[in-house]
Amino acid sequence: MADAGIALVRRPGPRLAEGLVTHIERRPVDLGAARRQHEAYQAALRAAGWGLRAVPEADDAPDAVFVEDTVVVCGDTAVLTRPGAPGRRAEVAGTEGVVRDLGLAVRRITEPGTLDGGDVLQAGDTVYVGRGDRTNEEGICQLARLLGGRRVVSVDVRGALHLKSAMTALPDGTLIGVPELLDTSALPALRVAPEPSGAHVVVLGPDHLLLAASAPRTADLLAADGFRVTVVDIGEFEALEGCVTCLSVLVPSRPS
Ligand SMILES: NC(=O)NCCC[C@H](N)C(=O)O
Numbered sequence: 001m002a003d004a005g006i007a008l009v010r011r012p013g014p015r016l017a018e019g020l021v022t023h024i025e026r027r028p029v030d031l032g033a034a035r036r037q038h039e040a041y042q043a044a045l046r047a048a049g050w051g052l053r054a055v056p057e058a059d060d061a062p063d064a065v066f067v068e069d070t071v072v073v074c075g076d077t078a079v080l081t082r083p084g085a086p087g088r089r090a091e092v093a094g095t096e097g098v099v100r101d102l103g104l105a106v107r108r109i110t111e112p113g114t115l116d117g118g119d120v121l122q123a124g125d126t127v128y129v130g131r132g133d134r135t136n137e138e139g140i141c142q143l144a145r146l147l148g149g150r151r152v153v154s155v156d157v158r159g160a161l162h163l164k165s166a167m168t169a170l171p172d173g174t175l176i177g178v179p180e181l182l183d184t185s186a187l188p189a190l191r192v193a194p195e196p197s198g199a200h201v202v203v204l205g206p207d208h209l210l211l212a213a214s215a216p217r218t219a220d221l222l223a224a225d226g227f228r229v230t231v232v233d234i235g236e237f238e239a240l241e242g243c244v245t246c247l248s249v250l251v252p253s254r255p256s
Pocket of ligand 1: 022063068088162
């Protein structure tokens with residue numbers, strides 16, 4: 001299997017069930033089931049050619065498994081975030097050590113900026129950044145400066161936790177999502193996902209996608225388009241408003 005790159009992941013900690021819930025009703029989380037689902041998620045990444053790099057566990061941080069929110073990796077640069085939920089800011093330190101080890105140029109979002117990685121969607125040459133619950137205007141401006149040269153487009157998000165809760169991108173850069181959750185005025189055409197969790201797609205390879213088991217109609221649709229689709233059950237993380245995107249940070253291999 002070709003080496004697709006490195007995937008940062010962080011095992012769920014003992015306090016997972018205390019994770020934040022904003023837009024959905026809280027329901028119980030089964031830690032044992034969550035750990036098994038996380039193992040299966042990692043196995044799916046491995047099978048697609050991604051090497052796993054574990055971010056040190058953060059047992060006091062219930063939401064630390066959602067490692068995507070702590071860093072944005074764009075080319076050779078890793079921008080450490082300043083999560084919008086103050087209780088999640090301690091999660092960033094563990095990620096910093098790993099991105100430094102990978103040799104990435106490390107930058108960071110600073111006060112009064114706030115930014116969650118879940119609000120940052122890279123699609124082709126454009127970086128879409130959600131403005132909403134967790135990411136503010138200052139955070140977006142700082143990110144745009146740190147990624148100098150990339151086209152940054154801010155998108156208002158309403159009724160969803162993050163931009164990538166509402167839309168992601170397919171390998172050719174086209175968008176898929178739930179338009180009702182977004183201000184679509186600055187967006188190109190958005191393919192409508194037939195179910196809310198179909199808005200979250202992880203690009204594992206040029207024709208290979210990862211979706212949640214809760215999006216069977218979207219999986220069928222994309223398979224009919226010719227994509228290879230891998231499906232994982234992440235129900236225990238969905239109970240905490242997580243999705244397939246937020247459980248990893250993919251750092252693609254770069255031509256040497
Ligand atoms: N990028 C993501 O979608 N992250 C999910 C974070 C869920 C967590 N319970 C939170 O509210 O911060």
